[in-house]
Amino acid sequence: MSGRVTCTRAAAVATVTLSNPGKLNAIDFAMWQRLAEIVGDLSTDAQLRCVIVRGEGEQAFAAGGDIEEFLHRRDTVDRAMAYHGQVGAALQALFDCRLPTIALVQGACIGGGLEIAAQCDLRICGASSRFGVPINQLGFSMYPAEMAALLRLAGPATVLELLLEGRILGASEALAKGLVTRVVADAEVVDEASATARRICAGAPLVASSHKRWVRRLQNDIPLGQDELRASFAFLATDDYREGLAAFLEKRRPTFSGR
Incomplete structure (x- = not known):
């Protein structure tokens, strides 16, 4: 069976x-x-x-x-x-x-x-x-x-x-x-x-996925290029980043949307 x-x-x-x-x-x-x-x-x-x-x-x-x-x-x-x-x-x-x-x-x-x-x-x-x-x-x-x-x-x-x-x-x-x-x-x-x-x-889901990718990328001996370093700041354009900052300043728990 x-x-x-x-x-x-x-x-x-x-x-x-x-x-x-x-x-x-x-x-x-x-x-x-x-x-x-x-x-x-x-x-x-x-x-x-x-x-x-x-x-x-x-x-x-x-x-x-x-x-x-x-x-x-x-x-x-x-x-x-x-x-x-x-x-x-x-x-x-x-x-x-x-x-x-x-x-x-x-x-x-x-x-x-x-x-x-x-x-x-x-x-x-x-x-x-x-x-x-x-x-x-x-x-x-x-x-x-x-x-x-x-x-x-x-x-x-x-x-x-x-x-x-x-x-x-x-x-x-x-x-x-x-x-x-x-x-x-x-x-x-x-x-x-x-x-x-x-x-x-409870954390930002986009950040979790990003951290997984970067941990694996950094195990590669090839140095990071400028495009990759710039891409690491992609979170700046996300709703979750804005929500995280706002929640911190307003002293409340964030509600992340994954966007």
Whole structure:
């Protein structure tokens, strides 16, 4: 039976849930397809301001790919390329998402699950969460295109530690190595992710998207040109900028329109 990826909305926040009961939310091919579709649609929704990605239940965010599928989905080079092309499309959709994204991690966040979390802007996890990529015990290597996000997030030393040892990290060690943003008590992780989303939604949405773009651009070694520097002041022409200044001077909370 195939797993599912579902989406629910509450006000300006969308929650995307990975669900594969009985397999710790292991991600099958259909789920990778659906994840790409859902996130792509959410990114263009002007009514939304934040996306939370989580696993169903409290046992796992996602315990990797669905290994049973590998016997027929990745048994030749051509089929493996097609399979990982779809994985890449889902991960790229998360990376390209216009909206801020939060990975709400409970339990196991392994393999493909860690790849998904790494593409999110923030990763908030419970204290008993576990992280790793123990594929050295399965005899296959990580697809290079999927390794890129982990390298950006935690650097080569941590990535090599994960891949060469196949060790599973606890939440505190994952935090120290830069794999997660914040660790809270297990009972508080859902509330903390929701509170984080509310703080994001309270800010100017155009500014959030701009900050995402600039953080990624500044990781590129190419120096900024004058046109780019001028473009960084595009906010001067927005309604949100005028509203933000007016609200500050009038000592009230701003109401941003995303324009």
